[in-house]
């Protein structure tokens with residue numbers, strides 16, 4: 001359950017109880033997926049609760065709104081301050097934070113006239129890292145980048161993610177690997193992907209992916225640890241049977257992958273550069289922002 005009778009959310013200028021917050025049934029966001037959102041994590045650290053990469057997330061939220069022509073006037077600093085207040089009001093430290101920007105009633109297919117910000121948060125202690133994920137190549141492609149603005153984090157894009165993720169689960173896998181319209185590896189339903197071969201990491205170049213903040217953090221970690229990393233386009237064939245691979249995202253953090261289409265990644269995880277990246281990430285989120 002995401003909330004109880006006492007949970008507070010920020011909605012349209014006020015902190016209100018989640019159970020009392022109301023929206024209307026005539027908004028473009030509900031009908032057409034015309035909303036922008038973020039997925040952020042906060043962590044309990046030695047210096048108290050820290051939102052990881054708050055500035056990057058709220059800059060991206062504002063950029064997503066601008067790309068979608070949704071009017072949105074909050075600054076990154078205001079958004080960050082409101083989020084710390086919300087965490088404190090709900091007495092949360094290790095938490096997931098979901099900012100969502102929705103549009104006012106308007107059934108026509110025109111740009112947003114007015115928007116409402118909502119901030120939701122719930123407790124999240126990470127259970128993702130326990131098991132390696134078995135993934136399959138999805139039969140669904142990523143949305144065509146000429147049909148959508150793929151660098152924006154838009155509600156409607158996630159219909160594709162639901163199709164891909166559910167297909168994988170229905171077939172007995174943990175998650176999907178989704179290709180672009182040219183058959184290149186793009187990403188998962190809600191995370192970016194890297195694979196490792198001979199000590200080098202490879203990740204899909206921008207185009208059909210959401211360029212993740214965690215993906216950038218992986219680049220920063222690789223620089224610090226002298227791990228070579230390359231952004232490039234590649235087919236699933238090149239990734240299948242590689243030394244190691246992982247998904248990365250704010251919610252997922254760094255998830256080791258067991259196999260792609262039942263072909264295992266071959267190296268012992270503890271002997272890989274990917275393991276070093278995973279460990280460095282775990283340390284980073286609990287110490288300070290880079």
Ligand code: PMP
Nearest residue numbers: 190191192210212213214249250
């Ligand atoms: N791709 C998709 C489709 C996602 O939903 C996410 C999660 N926001 C990511 C990648 C990873 O992005 P980030 O590292 O910024 O969380």
